[in-house]
Amino acid sequence: MTSGGEIDLTQRTRFPLWARDVLRYGDTDRQGHVNNAAFATFCETGRVSFLIPLLPDGCSFVIARLILDYRAEILWPGEVDIGTMVLAVGRSSFTLGQGLFVADRCVASAESVLVLTDNTTRRSTPLPDHLRARLAEFSGAEPV
Amino acid sequence: MTSGGEIDLTQRTRFPLWARDVLRYGDTDRQGHVNNAAFATFCETGRVSFLIPLLPDGCSFVIARLILDYRAEILWPGEVDIGTMVLAVGRSSFTLGQGLFVADRCVASAESVLVLTDNTTRRSTPLPDHLRARLAEFSGAEPV
Amino acid sequence: MTSGGEIDLTQRTRFPLWARDVLRYGDTDRQGHVNNAAFATFCETGRVSFLIPLLPDGCSFVIARLILDYRAEILWPGEVDIGTMVLAVGRSSFTLGQGLFVADRCVASAESVLVLTDNTTRRSTPLPDHLRARLAEFSGAEPV
Amino acid sequence: MTSGGEIDLTQRTRFPLWARDVLRYGDTDRQGHVNNAAFATFCETGRVSFLIPLLPDGCSFVIARLILDYRAEILWPGEVDIGTMVLAVGRSSFTLGQGLFVADRCVASAESVLVLTDNTTRRSTPLPDHLRARLAEFSGAEPV
Numbered sequence: 001m002t003s004g005g006e007i008d009l010t011q012r013t014r015f016p017l018w019a020r021d022v023l024r025y026g027d028t029d030r031q032g033h034v035n036n037a038a039f040a041t042f043c044e045t046g047r048v049s050f051l052i053p054l055l056p057d058g059c060s061f062v063i064a065r066l067i068l069d070y071r072a073e074i075l076w077p078g079e080v081d082i083g084t085m086v087l088a089v090g091r092s093s094f095t096l097g098q099g100l101f102v103a104d105r106c107v108a109s110a111e112s113v114l115v116l117t118d119n120t121t122r123r124s125t126p127l128p129d130h131l132r133a134r135l136a137e138f139s140g141a142e143p144v
Numbered sequence: 145m146t147s148g149g150e151i152d153l154t155q156r157t158r159f160p161l162w163a164r165d166v167l168r169y170g171d172t173d174r175q176g177h178v179n180n181a182a183f184a185t186f187c188e189t190g191r192v193s194f195l196i197p198l199l200p201d202g203c204s205f206v207i208a209r210l211i212l213d214y215r216a217e218i219l220w221p222g223e224v225d226i227g228t229m230v231l232a233v234g235r236s237s238f239t240l241g242q243g244l245f246v247a248d249r250c251v252a253s254a255e256s257v258l259v260l261t262d263n264t265t266r267r268s269t270p271l272p273d274h275l276r277a278r279l280a281e282f283s284g285a286e287p288v
Numbered sequence: 289m290t291s292g293g294e295i296d297l298t299q300r301t302r303f304p305l306w307a308r309d310v311l312r313y314g315d316t317d318r319q320g321h322v323n324n325a326a327f328a329t330f331c332e333t334g335r336v337s338f339l340i341p342l343l344p345d346g347c348s349f350v351i352a353r354l355i356l357d358y359r360a361e362i363l364w365p366g367e368v369d370i371g372t373m374v375l376a377v378g379r380s381s382f383t384l385g386q387g388l389f390v391a392d393r394c395v396a397s398a399e400s401v402l403v404l405t406d407n408t409t410r411r412s413t414p415l416p417d418h419l420r421a422r423l424a425e426f427s428g429a430e431p432v
Numbered sequence: 433m434t435s436g437g438e439i440d441l442t443q444r445t446r447f448p449l450w451a452r453d454v455l456r457y458g459d460t461d462r463q464g465h466v467n468n469a470a471f472a473t474f475c476e477t478g479r480v481s482f483l484i485p486l487l488p489d490g491c492s493f494v495i496a497r498l499i500l501d502y503r504a505e506i507l508w509p510g511e512v513d514i515g516t517m518v519l520a521v522g523r524s525s526f527t528l529g530q531g532l533f534v535a536d537r538c539v540a541s542a543e544s545v546l547v548l549t550d551n552t553t554r555r556s557t558p559l560p561d562h563l564r565a566r567l568a569e570f571s572g573a574e575p576v
Contacts, residue, residue: 165456168477169476170476
């Protein structure tokens with residue numbers, strides 16, 4: 001699986017998929033800003049809204065790796081827009097690239113590796129062709 | 145179901161059942177103390193450690209009511225000790241009384257009403273006799 | 289402070305103030321529905337969006353009591369609409385009534401007691417007249 | 433800053449620093465296991481217990497990057513032991529390596545980059561010598 005390192009995840013216009021979370025007062029911590037673990041939750045919001053409709057019967061998507069680059073603090077109140085694209089597709093796993101935005105500012109970018117897992121064997125299983133095709137449709141817009 | 149209002153839930157010595165949570169940095173909010181919703185989580189910690197071993201097959205305990213009296217703020221870091229007792233037992237529901245303590249200080253007290261629910265019908269179902277008997281064993285120590 | 293017990297908190301049309309939370313995947317627990325402590329967070333969302341603009345200088349609103357009546361489980365995904373009204377105003381505290389709704393269904397109702405606290409003395413302080421007047425404006429619509 | 437990639441973060445014996453979290457019922461999600469974002473919280477528990485006593489006056493540690501490798505699911509109830517070591521020290525930032533363990537099983541490993549930030553300028557500031565020296569003391573045990 002190749003890295004998505006060459007793609008700029010801080011540009012809103014690159015992302016084909018969008019989700020939104022509303023900040024909660026309890027997302028903040030004693031430093032006065034949104035706690036760093038909430039960023040992982042926002043990434044999840046972007047992943048699940050995209051992936052759950054694509055899930056093959058009898059399987060789960062299991063997260064294997066999350067890389068989160070924190071770029072700016074998030075202050076409550078507000079909303080977070082989560083852009084998601086597919087960076088790479090492997091045999092039984094794939095890599096998503098994400099950007100978290102508050103208004104036009106990129107506050108974090110992330111990559112996550114998801115593995116398709118058979119619920120019975122609890123082991124990884126190859127991505128079916130129709131899923132590979134769907135993932136390929138969301139590989140990110142060309143830069144303008 | 146009678147109220148447990150006469151029993152003082154701020155006295156450590158009254159509780160027969162104990163659980164403990166470790167405070168987390170993310171439990172705090174921008175006011176610098178532990179967020180009020182975390183208190184509901186601490187109450188849950190006390191409930192589930194007690195109740196899950198008592199759960200009849202094919203049933204769930206569903207929370208119907210939570211009354212939380214906040215008595216002092218909780219500051220991170222530290223631990224919370226959660227005392228639990230049974231205040232009242234009805235036909236298909238029962239009431240727990242809880243005290244949350246940081247060291248010797250009572251930071252909150254709570255009452256919660258739990259309903260035994262049949263997983264198939266999704267409706268309340270009478271408490272079996274052995275469960276009633278077990279609940280009665282934890283009705284709180286006599287005051288010294 | 290009088291109880292708001294006579295007002296039906298399960299009717300959407302009664303509430304003058306509204307906020308909204310987006311459900312998060314992590315709000316769910318192993319029972320498959322939204323965890324009970326998240327309901328306390330939704331209540332907070334409704335409180336803070338209303339109260340923070342009303343806060344007198346040098347003061348905080350401190351929650352003294354939360355009563356949560358759980359009426360139906362919440363399933364992810366979706367949104368929660370939080371209706372808020374003022375049920376009673378006392379000397380240094382006031383009571384809010386809230387209803388949590390998923391589409392048209394009331395999934396919970398709540399009452400919370402908030403105390404105005406002086407940040408220096410850490411003690412309760414009387415509600416200023418302009419705040420009392422503002423709170424009174426949101427005492428809930430008459431039933432149709 | 434060099435990568436800590438050569439050090440095996442899945443071996444308990446390598447870590448000089450330890451913290452512990454108690455799993456909470458609400459940490460689980462509808463898949464029945466502990467939600468992936470809670471792993472970021474456990475990493476934070478390990479970081480803050482170590483770092484807050486080391487914080488220079490007028491400064492904060494800001495997380496710039498988190499890499500989380502998920503190795504096994506965590507099931508409630510239980511506890512998580514969090515091992516922490518220093519992998520690399522730069523001019524104004526340093527890298528921590530962490531292992532999350534349930535009993536003897538490594539359920540995740542993580543690297544995080546922390547930047548020392550001046551609270552007034554909101555910019556990165558060089559690590560003082562005494563902090564560099566302290567960090568160097570926790571660079572991980574030699575393999576047996």
